[in-house]
Amino acid sequence: MKKYTIKKPAGGLHIVHPQKFQIDYKNELNKAQYDAVTSINDPHLIIAGAGTGKTRTIVYRVAYLVELGVKPEHILLLTFTRKAAQEMLRRASILLDHRCERVSGGTFHSFSNSILRKYSNLIGYERNFTILDQGDAEDVMNLIRTRLKFDTRERRFPRKETLYDLYSRSINTKASLTEILTIDYQHYLEDEQDIRKVHELYTEYKITHNTMDYDDLLLNFNKLLKQNEPVRAETSNHFKYIMVDEYQDTNKLQAEMVKLLTYKHQNIMVVGDDSQAIYAFRGATIRNILDFPDDFPGCNVIKLEENYRSTQSILNVANEILKRAID
Amino acid sequence: MTLRHKYSKILFTNKSEGNLPQLIIAENENLQSKFVVQKILELREQGTHLEEIAVLFRSSFLSFDLEIELAKANISFRKYGGFKFIETAHVKDMIAYLRVLENPRDVVAWNRILLLVDGVGPRSAEKIIEDILHRRADTSISDFWKDFNRYPHSVTELFELLKSISTDKFPPAEKASRIITYYHPMMKKKFDDHTKRKKDLEMFEQIAERYKDVGSFLTDLALEPPNESIADIEAVDRDDEHLTLSTIHSAKGLEWHSVFIIYALDGRFPTMYAANNVEELEEERRLMYVACTRAKENLFITYPINIYDRESGTILTKPSRFLEGLNDKLLEPWVVDEEG
Numbered sequence: 001m002k003k004y005t006i007k008k009p010a011g012g013l014h015i016v017h018p019q020k021f022q023i024d025y026k027n028e029l030n031k032a033q034y035d036a037v038t039s040i041n042d043p044h045l046i047i048a049g050a051g052t053g054k055t056r057t058i059v060y061r062v063a064y065l066v067e068l069g070v071k072p073e074h075i076l077l078l079t080f081t082r083k084a085a086q087e088m089l090r091r092a093s094i095l096l097d098h099r100c101e102r103v104s105g106g107t108f109h110s111f112s113n114s115i116l117r118k119y120s121n122l123i124g125y126e127r128n129f130t131i132l133d134q135g136d137a138e139d140v141m142n143l144i145r146t147r148l149k150f151d152t153r154e155r156r157f158p159r160k161e162t163l164y165d166l167y168s169r170s171i172n173t174k175a176s177l178t179e180i181l182t183i184d185y186q187h188y189l190e191d192e193q194d195i196r197k198v199h200e201l202y203t204e205y206k207i208t209h210n211t212m213d214y215d216d217l218l219l220n221f222n223k224l225l226k227q228n229e230p231v232r233a234e235t236s237n238h239f240k241y242i243m244v245d246e247y248q249d250t251n252k253l254q255a256e257m258v259k260l261l262t263y264k265h266q267n268i269m270v271v272g273d274d275s276q277a278i279y280a281f282r283g284a285t286i287r288n289i290l291d292f293p294d295d296f297p298g299c300n301v302i303k304l305e306e307n308y309r310s311t312q313s314i315l316n317v318a319n320e321i322l323k324r325a326i327d
Numbered sequence: 328m329t330l331r332h333k334y335s336k337i338l339f340t341n342k343s344e345g346n347l348p349q350l351i352i353a354e355n356e357n358l359q360s361k362f363v364v365q366k367i368l369e370l371r372e373q374g375t376h377l378e379e380i381a382v383l384f385r386s387s388f389l390s391f392d393l394e395i396e397l398a399k400a401n402i403s404f405r406k407y408g409g410f411k412f413i414e415t416a417h418v419k420d421m422i423a424y425l426r427v428l429e430n431p432r433d434v435v436a437w438n439r440i441l442l443l444v445d446g447v448g449p450r451s452a453e454k455i456i457e458d459i460l461h462r463r464a465d466t467s468i469s470d471f472w473k474d475f476n477r478y479p480h481s482v483t484e485l486f487e488l489l490k491s492i493s494t495d496k497f498p499p500a501e502k503a504s505r506i507i508t509y510y511h512p513m514m515k516k517k518f519d520d521h522t523k524r525k526k527d528l529e530m531f532e533q534i535a536e537r538y539k540d541v542g543s544f545l546t547d548l549a550l551e552p553p554n555e556s557i558a559d560i561e562a563v564d565r566d567d568e569h570l571t572l573s574t575i576h577s578a579k580g581l582e583w584h585s586v587f588i589i590y591a592l593d594g595r596f597p598t599m600y601a602a603n604n605v606e607e608l609e610e611e612r613r614l615m616y617v618a619c620t621r622a623k624e625n626l627f628i629t630y631p632i633n634i635y636d637r638e639s640g641t642i643l644t645k646p647s648r649f650l651e652g653l654n655d656k657l658l659e660p661w662v663v664d665e666e667g
Contacts, residue, residue, distance in 0.1 A: 047334045050620030051582065082550070084580070110550050128542060130430040131549035135419065139435050209432045214549075246579075274334055278576060278614050280606070290333070307338045309582050311345025314626050315338045316657050318619045321649050325333075325612055 021067055022096060029053075029060060036302045037061045039269070040068070040241070043262075043296035045289070046271040050318070051309030054271055058243060059088050061269070062103055063096040065241055072102035076239040076261070080246040082106050088245075104239065108254045109214060112221035116212075119231055123224050124207055132206070132213040138164045144201045150194060158188055158195060167199050171215045172251045172283030218253040225260040236264035247272035248289045249279040255288045259295065266296060275322055338620075348619075348626035350591075350650060353663040359631040360396040362663045363587055366627065367402060367570065370585055377402065379584035381571040383618050385596035385611075389589060390572050397570070408574030417514055417524045421531055422548060424506045428493055429541050431471050432460065443513050445481045455482065485509075499544045500535040507532060575618045586622035591615075591650060592630040594643040599636065615649045628658070 026034055033053055036046045037060045048054035058077070065075055079085040085105030092100035104111070113131075120127050132140065142160040150157045158166070162185070170177050177196060181189050188195065206212060212220060225232040242261055244250070247270035250258075262268045270292060277286040293299045307315055353359035367380055384390050387408050397404055420443065426436035434456055441452040455478065472490040488509045492502045507528050514528075515521045538544035571583065590596055597611035619626060628650065634643040645651060650658065 047336060049336050049338045050617070052338070055580075080579070107550065110546075113546055113550065126430075128430050130426050130433045130436070130545060132435065133549055135414065136435045139438070143435075143438075205434075209434050210430050211433055211435070275336075275613055276579075276617050278579070278610060278617060280610050301334070303334065303336055305336050305338055307340045308342075309623050310338075310340065310620060311342050311624060312340055313345045313347050313657075314619060314622050314624075315340060317348050317626065317653065318616055319337055320653055320657055321612060321616050321619065324649070325609060 021064075023060070023063060023067070025060060025064060029057070030306055032302055032304045032306070033057045033060070036269075036271075036304070037064050039300060039302070040065070041265075041267055043266050043292075043299040044269040045247075045292050045299055045301045046269060046304065047301065048271055048273055048304040049307060050273065050276065051307040052304035053306075053308055054245075054273075054304065055088060055091075057304065058245060058271060059091045059095060061243065062089065062092040062100055066092075066096055066099050066103075070241055072099050073104065074238060074240040075103045076111070076242045077103060077105040078108055078111060078242070078244045079105065080107065080249060082110055084245065108250070108257060109217050112217040112257070115235065116217065116220055116224065119224055119228070120220075122228055122231065123220055125212070125220070126210050129210045129212055131217070132211050134164065134214070136211075137168075137202075137213045140202060140205055141167075141198065144198050144205065148194075148197065148201070150198070155191075156187075157191060158185070162188075163195065163198055163202075166195060167202065168213075168215055169283060170199075171219060172253060173285065174252045215253070218251075218257060222253060222256050222260060232260060233264060236261055240265060240267060242268045244268070244270045245272070247292070248274050248277035248286060249284045250288050251283045251285060252288070255295070266298075268296065346625055347657070347659045348622075348628065349659045349661050350646060350653075351627060351629040351661045351663060352646075353629060353631045354665075355633055356392050356631045357396070358663050358665065359589060359629050360393040363393060363589060363627075363629065364396045364400045364402065366587070368400065370625070375584050377404075377568040377570040380586075381573060381578065381581075381583040381621065382587040382589060383573055383575050383578050383621065384589050385575060385598065385614065387574055389595065393589065394572070403569040404572050405569050406572040408577035415524070415527065417518065418527055418531060420510060420514075421503065421506060421528060422545065424489070424510070425499070425502065425541050425545055428489060428502070429545055434460070440485065441482070443510075443517075444485055446479060447482065495540075498535075499538045499541050500532055502541065503532045503535040575614050578621055579617065582621055582623055584623050585625035586618070586627070588615075588618045588626075588628045590630060591628045591647040592632075592634060592643050593645040593648050593651070594636055594639075594641075595634070596647050597649070599639055612649050615647065 025037055029037060030053075033056065036044070036057050046054075046057065048057065062075065062077065066072055077085055077088065079088070082105075085107070089100055089103050089105050092103070106114070116123075116125070116129075117127055120129060138160040141163040145151055145157070145160060145163065166177060166180060166185070169175065169180055173180075177192060177199075178189075181192060181195075206216065225235060239261055242258070244258060249272070258268060258270070270289070272289050274286055274289050277284065277289070280286070293301065310318075351362065353362055363382060367377070370380060371377060382390065382393065387406075390406065394404070394406070420439065423436040423439040426433045427440065430436075437456050437459065438452055441447050441455055442449070447455070472486070472493045478486070488505065492505050497505075510528075511525070514524060518524055535544055538547075594602075596615070597608055601607040601611045619628075630646050632644045635641075636643050
């Protein structure tokens with residue numbers, strides 16, 4: 001016999017009449033901020049200049065989504081540090097109510113970690129994998145370098161730091177080893193095959209010993225979602241509204257993560273300022289924010305330009321510094 | 328490569344015009360430091376708390392001289408950017424013990440703690456690790472720690488410790504505490520400044536108190552390390568106000584009433600390195616933009632001249648190219664004058 005139960009329509013938002021909102025969004029925000037906060041579905045890019053109330057905007061948007069009836073668990077907020085996410089959610093909770101504390105928030109790395117702990121067996125890891133920091137990763141490189149007897153050669157072979165740097169950069173920037181060597185380490189071009197060998201063994205080593213380095217957290221997240229349609233669908237369906245802060249300082253793997261996460265919907269808002277991109281040395285690429293409208297067609301761009309922090313004299317100097325930028 | 332497009336924007340505010348930002352030349356590095364110290368004291372007398380003041384710089388080493396002058400003037404400060412708590416050798420040792428407990432196949436961690444044991448060198452460490460991995464490849468974690476007795480006494484001692492704390496009955500802080508007791512004699516041998524480091528370990532134990540299981544503790548340490556070693560905190564009385572010293576990277580997103588940018592000297596900011604590459608140069612420019620926009624009311628940009636650059640063999644004398652030639656009505660030029 002068939003069993004009949006009732007459930008709420010999937011993904012449906014309550015239609016809340018503006019007058020019923022607890023928060024007076026229109027009065028508490030300026031025009032651009034209000035537009036950002038109330039733009040819900042589809043891709044949005046918020047260009048937030050320094051001191052223009054970026055955090056405030058994110059906090060209000062979290063509250064707005066929750067007021068609309070989106071389940072807090074279905075909202076994902078990715079930030080540059082975990083402290084930033086905690087702070088924003090704390091402020092949203094004060095602004096609206098404690099529901100906002102249940103919003104999922106963290107860094108790309110901590111978010112990947114939480115998903116990987118659930119599904120690590122699908123990509124050949126046990127759940128109790130440990131994480132190698134940069135120093136540990138370099139030590140492993142050294143171990144392999146010695147094991148392959150590259151330490152006793154006549155010619156100079158890259159040191160462990162260089163081996164790791166080459167590895168991490170080729171992963172983060174998705175550039176080939178040949179490219180990176182040609183640009184920065186011309187003198188090691190001849191050793192390319194041997195460097196590749198070290199990197200291969202390094203990759204094997206991590207799997208055999210149930211460890212991941214920082215890049216692996218992102219790389220394996222993408223691998224997991226790419227190779228497993230059910231996990232991809234489940235994850236994307238779960239996180240229905242995604243926000244990313246400091247988008248100008250994300251790397252290529254993170255941009256890829258965003259695409260995978262939004263594949264069931266396009267409800268993504270990234271916030272950032274291309275003029276404040278300062279993490280290229282760690283593999284971040286300003287291209288992510290510049291190319292966002294191409295990566296997400298139909299994207300709506302909103303600019304926050306009213307500054308609440310500095311005097312006009314200070315802003316004049318800042319504006320002038322940017323004006324002389326080389327295009 | 329040129330950027331296909333940028334998002335043009337011009338910041339504006341309803342706040343007052345305010346004081347003109349200043350560009351200040353000092354004849355040498357120490358004069359720069361002395362000027363900054365004096366100006367900070369002045370601001371403080373006028374009612375700006377030290378909490379509301381920051382000194383920012385391109386690279387961590389650029390503040391060394393200033394740090395000495397601040398200490399002389401009895402101004403407490405906290406420094407951000409540069410070495411972190413988690414990167415210190417003794418804290419890394421602690422983490423390695425916890426890591427083998429969590430994941431007995433973590434060879435890097437094994438290697439680290441075995442090398443600490445008396446009489447164990449790289450070769451015997453490797454042998455022991457091989458033995459561990461082969462003999463116990465298939466055992467579950469709870470069985471893993473049983474029956475270690477074929478090793479030299481000093482190694483057995485390590486296994487005894489690990490075995491005794493491998494149970495889930497102990498919370499992470501208890502495990503950390505027992506490891507510290509075991510580790511302390513080794514630390515005494517290994518480091519001259521072990522008393523100072525001991526405090527870091529106490530801090531480590533204190534942080535562990537917040538966790539229910541070792542796994543999440545380790546994950547947090549790896550992903551969100553605590554910002555500073557106690558070495559930095561120690562200089563500061565907790566109730567006392569303190570000034571912020573920070574690299575620009577670490578100042579991201581923050582703001583202060585008054586901001587100093589020191590060493591705005593071409594060759595230091597932008598660095599010599601960056602000057603050869605348009606992309607890197609533009610990133611340095613954005614860094615200057617980030618630094619300036621941290622200030623709410625006062626912005627002082629200083630640079631010393633007559634700085635010898637070893638790598639290029641030249642003497643650096645010019646202000647940062649991002650500021651050079653800026654209209655006097657935007658950025659007021661000043662020179663530090665030493666009197667009396």
